[in-house]
Amino acid sequence: MSSVPPIEDAAVDPAQEQRLHPWSWLFVLLMQMRQFLLPLVALLVFGNRGDRDEMWSYAAAVVVIAVLVGVSILQFLTYRYRIGRDGISVRSGVVSRNRREIPFARIHNVVVHQNPLHRLFGVAELRLESAGGARPEAEMRVLKLSQALALEQLVRHRGQAPAVPTAATAEVAAATPPRGDDAVLLRLSPWDVVRIGLLSNRGWVVVLAALGATMQLFPRGTMSDAIEYGSRQAFGYASHLHPATWVWALLALVAVLGFWVLLRVFSVALALLRYYGFQLSEHERRLTVVSGLLTRLRSSVARRRIQAWTLRESPLQRWARRRHLRIDIAAGAAVENERRDLRELAPLATPEACDALVRHLLPQLQWPPARWQPVQQRGWWRLCLPALLWLPVVAAAAVWNGLPMGALILLWLPWSAFRAHRQMARMGYHLDAQYVAARGGWWQRWWRFAELDKLQSLRLSRSPLDRWLGTASVWLDTAGAGGSIPLCLRYLPEADARAVYAQLGQALAKRRLHW
Known part of the structure; x- marks a missing residue:
């Protein structure tokens, strides 16, 4: 899926409307069946109170399935798209007919999604996402794989012009000439993916999901009774052996270590499912991420859409000399929750590799800063x-x-x-004519920065405690800001905070003059 065929080889004819893949209705049906699975199961299980009720339950289930099949086929027959010079036109709707014009310049992210069933049929789902949209501009379920990759390539070529031309974007364009082929910026080996699992705590997701499913499937009290019975039997058998105190301590240690190993196994399994074959590449100032073991995801975004950058490292990652590089792009919150893979430019890499990647994508910036401005320690x-x-x-x-x-x-x-x-000792910030950066954390360390041209709003905040200590905080916001770490310069002396606020305000006003 990492290779993109030429547009001519994908049978994309811009002169006429195109249909989806002939098996598209099947994938839409499966998606709808997944939504109605629980009601159907409840109808078949709880509706069978006799022979007559059982007959009506099965008849109702057949009717519901037949309706879903009919709706899926109608959606396939009524969905059309046409590729124009400046955008894509989508026509859909069964009862209410809709026509949507999507300019190429508005498309910020292109996602090619393949689950195992898609790969079996040689098809893919294509999603076109825009800035600030709570939902994708268009979802094409499904296209032939070569056709989906060709549409992605088409968006690459026809959506290159920046929406807001500035001196910074011109400098970046001059510093990074277009390439004919994709340039691989980062590739993770299978051992790198295993290391991601070993250095993370994602195994708790599996444990909590298993507990939640168990509580839903089994009646209340059944699991607690089973655990109590099993524990009583185990401790009763062990007490007959009359073990010494050190044996009990050793057994407890083995149990804790076994649970820790189980968590790491789950974490490694999740990491392999999500990051196997991870590759970050660049083509004509557009970044593409491909990853996934069973479900393959190919996401593409223009470099100019990147709004903010975040580097993080946990204690385990710091011990292994690894970091995590994440970006914020101009997209809605709902899209962000679905497309987390696009946000991660480097799920795990050395500090030198992360810094080199930032310097390559932002050649006009001096990263990392030569000096961080510290924060007063008295508070x-x-x-x-x-x-x-x-x-x-x-x-x-x-x-x-x-x-x-x-x-x-x-x-x-x-x-x-x-x-x-x-x-507080590690807090600091950096501000120059190109970008603003903040760092913080001690146990969990982080760095967050953004170009001044990407700032959307500023806010000077002073709490009652700030007024007592003579400090203030400057909050900054960018389009598509997300994550748990805000871009904020905290606990600055009031005079310094007002000076920073004035400098950033001038940069923001200068940016608005270019609109």
């Missing part, structure tokens, strides 16, 4: 203020209710204070 205690307020209350309540061991929760206070001091 470090504000980061552990919640723990200072509620931990003594919880400990006092536990002791009052006859649980003296609850006072041990106060041992968290020294660690919370130490962590807050280290976090």
Whole structure:
């Protein structure tokens, strides 16, 4: 799926309307069946209270399936698309007829999706996404694989002109001349993908999903009774052996290690399913990500659509000298939740590789900054203020209710204070004529930055605590901002914060003059 055929080889005729693949109705039917699966199962299981009820239940199920088949075929027969000079025209609808014109310049992301059934039939699902859209502009279920890749290539060539020409985009275009072939920027080997699983905690997703499914499938109390019965039998058998204390400790350690190993196995399995064959390539200032073991995803986005950048590293990743590079693009929140693979330019790479990738894609920036502006340390205690307020209350309540061991929760206070001091010591920011960057975290470290041309709004914030300490925070926003880390310059002295706010405001006003 990583190779793109020429447009001429894909039988794309722009002179007439095109149909979807002949098996398109089957994939639409399967999607609808998945949505109605639970109601159908409930109808067949709970509707059978006698011979007559059983007959009516099966008849109703057959009618529902027949209606779904008819709707799927009608959607296939009424869906048309035409490729024009400036965009794609889509005509669809069974009862209410809709016609949608999608300019190539509006398409920010192209996703080619293949699950195992798609790969068996040699087809793919194509999604055209735009900035700020809660849903894709067009979803084509399904096209022939070569036809889907040809449409992706067509969007590449006809949607290259930047929407807002600026000096920065002109400099980038001059620094990166077009290439005839895709240039591979990053490729992950199978061992790299296994390392992603070993350094992550995604195994908890499988454990929690299994617990949720068990609670839904089995009656209330059945699982608790089974666990209680199994534990009683196991401890009863072990007590007859009269093991020593160190044997109990060893068994507990083995159980903990076994559970930890199981979590890592689940994490590795999820990483292989998602990142196997990961490849980041570039073609004519457009980035393409291909990944997936069973379900293959091919996402493409123009470099000018990238709004902000985020580097992160956990303690395990720092120990292994690895980082994670993520981007925000101009797209809606719902699209972001679906297309997380596009956000990750480097799921796991060395710090040097991540920095080199940033310098390649942003040649006008000096990354990493030579010097970070530090934050004053005198207000470090504000980061552990919640723990200072509620931990003594919880400990006092536990002791009052006859649980003296609850006072041990106060041992968290020294660690919370130490962590807050280290976090404040590592906070910093950088601001020049090209971009603004912030860094933070100590246990979980992160760096976040954006070009000044991509800023959308600014906000100067001062809480009552800020007014008491003489500090302020500058919040910045870009199109498509997402994730758990905001772009914010926190706890600056008030004079410095106002100076930064004025400088960024001038850059934002200058950008609006180009609109």
